[in-house]
Amino acid sequence: xxxLSKLTDYAVVVMVxxxxxxxxxxxxxxxxxxxxxxxxxxxxxxxxxxAGLVASHRGARGGYRLxxxxxxxxxxxxxxxxxxxxxxxxxxxxxxxxxxxxxxxxRGRWDPVNRAIEAALxxxxxxxxxxxxxxxxxxxxxxxxxxxxxxxxxxxxxx
Amino acid sequence: xxxLSKLTDYAVVVMVxxxxxxxxxxxxxxxxxxxxxxxxxxxxxxxxxxAGLVASHRGARGGYRLxxxxxxxxxxxxxxxxxxxxxxxxxxxxxxxxxxxxxxxxRGRWDPVNRAIEAALxxxxxxxxxxxxxxxxxxxxxxxxxxxxxxxxxxxxxx
DNA sequence: GATAAGGGGACCGCAACGGTCCTGTTTCGT
DNA sequence: ACGAAACAGGACCGTTGCGGTCCCCTTATC
Ligand code: FES
Ligand code: FES
Numbered sequence: 020x021x022x023l024s025k026l027t028d029y030a031v032v033v034m035v036x037x038x039x040x041x042x043x044x045x046x047x048x049x050x051x052x053x054x055x056x057x058x059x060x061x062x063x064x065x066x067x068x069x070a071g072l073v074a075s076h077r078g079a080r081g082g083y084r085l086x087x088x089x090x091x092x093x094x095x096x097x098x099x100x101x102x103x104x105x106x107x108x109x110x111x112x113x114x115x116x117x118x119x120x121x122x123x124x125x126r127g128r129w130d131p132v133n134r135a136i137e138a139a140l141x142x143x144x145x146x147x148x149x150x151x152x153x154x155x156x157x158x159x160x161x162x163x164x165x166x167x168x169x170x171x172x173x174x175x176x177x178x
Numbered sequence: 179x180x181x182l183s184k185l186t187d188y189a190v191v192v193m194v195x196x197x198x199x200x201x202x203x204x205x206x207x208x209x210x211x212x213x214x215x216x217x218x219x220x221x222x223x224x225x226x227x228x229a230g231l232v233a234s235h236r237g238a239r240g241g242y243r244l245x246x247x248x249x250x251x252x253x254x255x256x257x258x259x260x261x262x263x264x265x266x267x268x269x270x271x272x273x274x275x276x277x278x279x280x281x282x283x284x285r286g287r288w289d290p291v292n293r294a295i296e297a298a299l300x301x302x303x304x305x306x307x308x309x310x311x312x313x314x315x316x317x318x319x320x321x322x323x324x325x326x327x328x329x330x331x332x333x334x335x336x337x
Numbered sequence: 338g339a340t341a342a343g344g345g346g347a348c349c350g351c352a353a354c355g356g357t358c359c360t361g362t363t364t365c366g367t
Numbered sequence: 368a369c370g371a372a373a374c375a376g377g378a379c380c381g382t383t384g385c386g387g388t389c390c391c392c393t394t395a396t397c
Contacts, residue, residue: 021180021182021261021264021265022265022266022267023180023267024353024354024355025354025355026354026355028267031287045372045374046373046374056356056357058356059356059357061373061374061375062355062357065374065375065376068374068375075373075374075375076364076374077362077363077373077374077375078363078371078372078373079363079364079370079372080364080372080373081363081372081373083374094291102180105180106181107180107182108187131302132253132298132299132307135298135299135301136295136299138298139291139294139295139297139298140294140295142294147290148287148288183384183385183386184385184386204341204343205342205343217387217388218386218387218388220343220344221387224344224345227343227344228344234342234343234344236342236344236393236395237341237342237343237393237394237396238339238340238341238342238394238397239341239342239396239397240341240342240343240395240396241342242343
């Protein structure tokens with residue numbers, strides 16, 4: 020399905036949330052605001068922090084803040100941070116994983132495809148996905164609607 | 179990793195192989211020619227046949243043949259056939275799978291991303307991946323050979 | 338009628354992913 | 368100085384989907 024991991028989706032939600040309100044926010048706070056379970060939020064933030072997309076401050080009154088503004092973060096960065104480098108096949112550009120590269124007819128064959136996708140993903144920033152206008156009309160109580168396990172959604176950037 | 183299934187990779191190899199030699203070829207023949215195990219080739223061909231990308235002829239002296247020439251088959255079709263419709267997230271355009279669509283702030287957020295990828299994938303045909311002649315002259319970076327034990331490769335369109 | 342080939346499944350092992358939890362370590366507030 | 372708050376980092380499983388194989392049936396040629 021060419022689908023990306025659910026964590027990536029969460030990461031987008033979390034990042035967008037970080038773009039609102041206080042500059043520095045804690046993971047429990049974000050979890051409460053977004054409706055995403057707290058451990059998962061923490062995990063996502065750790066990964067994002069390791070990738071340098073967010074900065075962390077430890078200790079009491081600590082939290083996370085954005086390093087770059089939302090409009091300077093292409094989703095390609097998020098995907099790369101969570102799902103690893105963008106590579107459709109095992110044999111990526113360098114092809115460091117294959118043995119007989121000189122003989123394999125598929126060598127580098129997927130590269131243009133990878134490039135195209137990478138370009139497409141680099142052209143869209145989080146700001147584009149955040150809220151391009153006043154269309155965001157359902158604050159707060161949206162989270163209350165998900166008493167059950169919230170299957171795949173739970174993507175609420177509640178205010 | 180945004181990776182696509184191995185089957186898709188096989189499918190490309192098989193399709194390219196179908197573009198060579200005899201117009202109609204049997205799956206054992208293709209398996210022998212490509213080095214891909216026969217059952218897998220058969221599986222791939224069944225899927226491709228169901229998707230209408232190849233035509234099959236049953237009975238003795240049967241086999242498969244291409245419906246469209248290679249340059250008329252964008253890889254998007256292959257991916258769609260094997261991995262299913264191209265959709266990065268669970269909530270696709272229509273969002274038929276989600277319950278509280280009206281409240282979810284991510285509704286349709288990924289759509290532009292999907293479109294971009296779809297467009298990128300539609301712009302490259304199998305012919306582009308087959309063997310565009312001697313044009314594939316990778317510069318100096320021939321990459322150091324990694325003596326591996328053929329992890330995922332075996333993608334040989336042997337002649 | 339025998340044989341060669343595709344059609345459509347069922348089946349199982351494995352690896353990756355999602356999700357949770359626990360045990361440090363750091364910093365701020367009192 | 369002490370304790371609480373919050374991040375860091377990993378360990379830990381259940382589940383899922385995928386890759387791969389096999390079997391039996393139908394179809395068409397010889
Ligand atoms: S998660 Fe499905 S519409 Fe939001
Ligand atoms: S499969 Fe790796 S270079 Fe061909």
